Amino acid sequence: MAEMNEKAILQFQDLDISFRTNAGTVHAIRGVNLDLQRGETVAIVGESGSGKSVTVKACVGLLDANATVNSGKILYRYTDEKGAQQVVDLLTLPKRELRRTINGSKIAMVFQDPMTSLDPTMTIGKQIMEGILIHKKADKAAARARALELLELVGITDAERRMKAYPHQLSGGMRQRVVIAIALASDPEILICDEPTTALDVTIQARILELIKDVQKRLGISVIYITHDLGVVAKVADYVNVMYAGKIIEVGNVNEIFYEPKHPYTWGLLAAMPDLETDDDRLASIPGSPPNLLHEPVGDAFAARNAFALKIDEKAEPPMFKISDTHYAATWLLHPDAPKVEMPTELVARLERARKEAEKYL
Amino acid sequence: MSEPLLQVRDLNQHFKVSRSFTVKAVNGVSFDIFPGETYGLVGESGSGKTTIGRSIIRLYNPTSGSIKFEGKEIAGKLDRDTEGMLRRDMQMIFQDPMSSLNPRKKVGDIIGEGLDIHHRYVTAAERDDVISQMLSKVGLSPAHAERYPHQFSGGQRQRVGIARALVMNPKLIIADECISALDVSIQAQVVNLMKDIQESTGCAYLFIAHDLSMVKYISDRIGVLHLGYMVETGTTDEIFANPVHPYTKSLLSAVPIPNPEVEKRRKSIAYDHVAEGIDYAKGTEHQLEGTHSVLATDEELARWTA
Ligand SMILES: Nc1ncnc2c1ncn2[C@@H]1O[C@H](COP(=O)(O)OP(=O)(O)OP(=O)(O)O)[C@@H](O)[C@H]1O
Ligand SMILES: Nc1ncnc2c1ncn2[C@@H]1O[C@H](COP(=O)(O)OP(=O)(O)OP(=O)(O)O)[C@@H](O)[C@H]1O
Ligand SMILES: [Mg+2]
Ligand SMILES: [Mg+2]
Numbered sequence: 001m002a003e004m005n006e007k008a009i010l011q012f013q014d015l016d017i018s019f020r021t022n023a024g025t026v027h028a029i030r031g032v033n034l035d036l037q038r039g040e041t042v043a044i045v046g047e048s049g050s051g052k053s054v055t056v057k058a059c060v061g062l063l064d065a066n067a068t069v070n071s072g073k074i075l076y077r078y079t080d081e082k083g084a085q086q087v088v089d090l091l092t093l094p095k096r097e098l099r100r101t102i103n104g105s106k107i108a109m110v111f112q113d114p115m116t117s118l119d120p121t122m123t124i125g126k127q128i129m130e131g132i133l134i135h136k137k138a139d140k141a142a143a144r145a146r147a148l149e150l151l152e153l154v155g156i157t158d159a160e161r162r163m164k165a166y167p168h169q170l171s172g173g174m175r176q177r178v179v180i181a182i183a184l185a186s187d188p189e190i191l192i193c194d195e196p197t198t199a200l201d202v203t204i205q206a207r208i209l210e211l212i213k214d215v216q217k218r219l220g221i222s223v224i225y226i227t228h229d230l231g232v233v234a235k236v237a238d239y240v241n242v243m244y245a246g247k248i249i250e251v252g253n254v255n256e257i258f259y260e261p262k263h264p265y266t267w268g269l270l271a272a273m274p275d276l277e278t279d280d281d282r283l284a285s286i287p288g289s290p291p292n293l294l295h296e297p298v299g300d301a302f303a304a305r306n307a308f309a310l311k312i313d314e315k316a317e318p319p320m321f322k323i324s325d326t327h328y329a330a331t332w333l334l335h336p337d338a339p340k341v342e343m344p345t346e347l348v349a350r351l352e353r354a355r356k357e358a359e360k361y362l
Numbered sequence: 363m364s365e366p367l368l369q370v371r372d373l374n375q376h377f378k379v380s381r382s383f384t385v386k387a388v389n390g391v392s393f394d395i396f397p398g399e400t401y402g403l404v405g406e407s408g409s410g411k412t413t414i415g416r417s418i419i420r421l422y423n424p425t426s427g428s429i430k431f432e433g434k435e436i437a438g439k440l441d442r443d444t445e446g447m448l449r450r451d452m453q454m455i456f457q458d459p460m461s462s463l464n465p466r467k468k469v470g471d472i473i474g475e476g477l478d479i480h481h482r483y484v485t486a487a488e489r490d491d492v493i494s495q496m497l498s499k500v501g502l503s504p505a506h507a508e509r510y511p512h513q514f515s516g517g518q519r520q521r522v523g524i525a526r527a528l529v530m531n532p533k534l535i536i537a538d539e540c541i542s543a544l545d546v547s548i549q550a551q552v553v554n555l556m557k558d559i560q561e562s563t564g565c566a567y568l569f570i571a572h573d574l575s576m577v578k579y580i581s582d583r584i585g586v587l588h589l590g591y592m593v594e595t596g597t598t599d600e601i602f603a604n605p606v607h608p609y610t611k612s613l614l615s616a617v618p619i620p621n622p623e624v625e626k627r628r629k630s631i632a633y634d635h636v637a638e639g640i641d642y643a644k645g646t647e648h649q650l651e652g653t654h655s656v657l658a659t660d661e662e663l664a665r666w667t668a
Contacts, residue, residue: 022508048517048545064512112516112543113460161383169379172457172539173407195516198542199457201572202616204407206630228517228545229573231618234625254622272547273620274575282557283550283579289501358623 004075004087009222010036010059010107010190015072017054019064024294028054030246032072036190039216041223043233043254045269046243047290052226053112055243056192059090060109061098078106078189105135108188112195112226114175117182118167124151124178125163128185135186150181155207172199180208184215191215192224197232209236230273234258239326242266245291245301252327259355261343262329264306271347284346300332308333308341365433366394367566368418368534373427373437375410375417387413389590389642390427395534398560400567402577402598404613405587411570412457414587415536418568419454420445431534450480453527455540457570459519463511469522470507473497476530496525501551516543524552528559536568541576553580574617578602583653586610588635591642596654606656606666608640609633 004011017029029051036042044052057063059074074090090098103109111117119127128147132138138146144163151159154177167175176199183191191212197205209232216223225236233240233254240257242250242265250263261267268286288305291297300306303313310332321334333341342348375388388410395401403411417424420436429437431452436444453476456462463472473493476482483489494504500521511519520543527535537556541549553576559565571577577584578598585595586609594607605611612633619625635642645657650667658666 019513021513023505046545048521048543048548049515053515066513113458113519115458115461161379165379169377169385171408171412177407195543199407199539199572201404201406201409201613202574202618203612203630203633205572206616206618228543228549229618230546230620231625234620234622235618237622258620258622269546270620272550274546274550274579282554285550285554286547289503292503292505294505354621354624358621361623361627 004077005035007037008035008075009038009077010224011073011075012055012059013073013075015055015058015074016070017051017058017063017072018068018070020066020068021294027293027296028246029058030293032243032246032248034241034248034251036222036224038222039220040238041216041225041236042239042241043225043227043237044241044243044248045227045230045233046241047245047265048228049290050243051246052243053194056109056194056224056226060103060107060192061090061093061095062103062109076102076107104131104188105186106188107190107192108183108186110176110179110183110191110193110196112198114172114179114199115167117179118175120167123164123166124170128178128182131182131185146185147181150185151178153184153211154178154181155204173201173204176200177204177208180212187219188221190222190224192226194226195228196225197227198229205232212236230258230270242269245297246293247301247330249302249331250329252323252329256324256327259351259358260323260327261351262323262327262334263302263331264308264333264343265302266329267343267347268305271344271350300330307344310338364396366430367397367399367432368395368568369428369430370394370414370418371428371430373414373417373429374425375413375422376425387590388417391587391590391592392647393585393592393595395566395568397533397566398564399583400560400569400581402581402584403568403570403587404572404574404577404584406589406609406613409587410590411587412538413590415454415538415568415570419452419536420448421454450476450530451533452536453530453532453534454536455523455527455538457538459516459523459543460511463519463522465511467510468507469497469509469511469514472511472522473507473526473529476526480530482530492529496529499528499555500525501548517545517548520544521548521552528555531563532565534566534568536570538570539572540569542572549576556580574614586613589642591645591657593642594654594656596650597652600650600652600654604654606650606654606663607658608638608666609635 012032012034015032019026032055076090077087080086129143132143132146148159156162237254239253241248244265250266271284291301299315300313303309312332318330318332320328320330322328371392373391377385416422424437470493497504541552581598583597584601585592588609594610612631615631645659647655648663649655
């Protein structure tokens with residue numbers, strides 16, 4: 001079977017996906033590589049529209065009908081009924097097989113838009129129980145008890161009565177928590193959360209993040225987090241992948257990304273983030289807009305918006321340069337022959353402050 | 363001070379879910395929004411923020427209380443003129459973009475719908491122009507007008523909702539979690555755009571969000587909701603510099619800090635109103651300094667400010 005990294009449980013290899021639209025073909029995913037190891041939490045951050053959701057949807061067979069997988073593999077390692085190690089390319093599994101054996105039971109996903117993954121005509125109690133009944137083969141009373149327990153775990157008060165509510169009778173954040181409860185109901189090996197806490201206030205968010213961490217510790221599951229909230233990333237992630245225009249352009253452990261970012265896009269992202277001290281008249285944002293992937297970008301896709309772009313950026317796409325065993329970035333600035341470039345002074349000051357602040361806790 | 367654009371007094375919004383279960387989503391909430399102002403509404407998930415927004419724009423019939431928009435009562439039955447005025451001068455950006463956008467309509471037509479209804483253009487070319495410009499302003503491209511909602515990423519879809527509201531130049535925009543699905547750079551771009559539009563048109567925002575650093579940045583005044591009660595309100599400085607209600611304190615302490623070594627070790631302040639024996643229904647609004655007020659009994663206030 002295919003080559004797979006020894007320790008990985010899930011591995012995306014050169015994933016390449018495009019969409020047919022009225023206006024032409026959108027090349028949304030342009031060679032994504034990503035490793036997930038057992039028990040580990042990996043975050044994916046990046047520009048809106050850069051391909052985070054499409055990437056993870058590919059591994060549960062939920063790509064839209066106008067999508068084509070041009071190339072690549074998504075390898076998944078699991079233990080079969082006989083206790084033997086198996087590696088399978090999820091992209092080659094027939095959709096039915098994927099839905100039956102993997103999606104929901106081994107890999108569970110929490111979607112960005114909770115309303116789209118809930119059935120508006122069914123009470124939330126039924127919806128949580130359904131997953132338990134199918135995947136865990138429990139009887140009805142046990143499933144009901146488990147559903148109640150899960151609702152309480154995700155912080156829904158009055159769980160008994162809320163079981164009978166329909167999705168539209170819940171607040172946005174409650175719906176999101178119901179989706180999280182459904183995902184956890186099947187005791188998955190891999191939990192993929194696409195913006196799981198955007199609709200939650202910070203106190204409930206903290207509670208959900210704790211809950212997921214807890215489940216992770218107890219069951220050793222692996223988690224992929226997609227989020228725009230860099231505070232959440234700082235809290236939960238072991239590794240961070242930064243995505244831009246259909247590619248991962250920087251990857252590192254969480255400290256490398258927050259304290260020693262190397263890619264100018266990552267610099268822009270960190271600089272744009274307001275903190276409770278921000279009171280400037282305008283917020284810093286990365287100038288320009290992301291490339292239109294209807295047209296294949298030539299050279300580095302970030303070049304047009306990059307104040308530090310080099311001549312070569314217009315011609316050739318940078319490869320991943322190695323910074324440490326865990327830290328890689330795709331920018332020509334890391335080429336040995338590149339001129340030495342310092343990151344913007346405000347960001348230097350900010351990272352300096354962050355490191356100082358961190359030292360107090362060490 | 364000028365007359366408030368929106369005046370909410372003692373608003374109650376209750377939902378009867380079944381014979382034995384009524385959700386009291388909003389209880390006796392009062393606040394004002396002045397022209398050109400941004401009022402931030404924060405609070406626990408399920409505390410009634412969206413419901414307040416939907417009651418104001420009259421997607422719900424308020425159970426009781428008064429809502430005045432430009433001095434005109436809009437909480438009761440609406441006549442046609444008032445209804446028309448509301449549809450034009452008040453817009454809402456919805457929390458759940460997918461379910462608020464018609465899946466069978468192209469995005470250009472979704473944004474153009476209000477323009478069509480209120481005859482805001484003369485020629486078709488003018489209409490397309492306005493739509494293209496609006497798309498660019500929210501960081502999308504004019505070519506996106508031809509796509510359907512499901513063909514967008516979550517954040518792109520959210521920007522379609524923003525464009526649809528802003529294109530109407532309303533006087534009040536209820537923005538319900540309108541930036542939460544956007545990456546920080548595009549958040550910054552959208553927030554800057556909202557500020558620009560406010561400067562040029564003088565519109566007011568009811569800004570509902572969970573991201574407290576963003577709320578702090580954009581709001582002039584803030585209201586903190588918990589379980590359908592407005593537990594604390596005041597200017598942004600009053601709330602952030604001197605939070606009094608234990609829920610507000612807990613909320614501020616829970617903001618995740620984008621600094622891994624700090625965030626992984628830090629502890630936030632827990633809040634449990636039952637354990638603390640707080641019954642919101644017993645509290646009254648206590649005026650502290652300036653516009654700062656808090657919902658409490660005399661005894662609670664003494665304890666919290668001790
Ligand atoms: N069905 C589709 N048809 C055409 N284009 C699509 C379709 N689905 C997604 N796309 C495009 O693919 C790109 C990647 O989308 P994706 O949803 O993965 O973005 P994302 O990184 O999750 O963004 P966000 O942070 O806004 O959720 C976007 O440019 C989007 O417009
Ligand atoms: N149509 C409805 N029928 C019954 N109950 C409802 C309805 N709409 C809202 N509720 C209830 O009212 C309460 C407040 O909901 P609301 O959506 O206003 O909360 P919210 O503050 O916006 O929360 P979130 O931050 O999670 O979006 C919740 O308990 C919710 O279940
Ligand atoms: Mg997404
Ligand atoms: Mg809401």
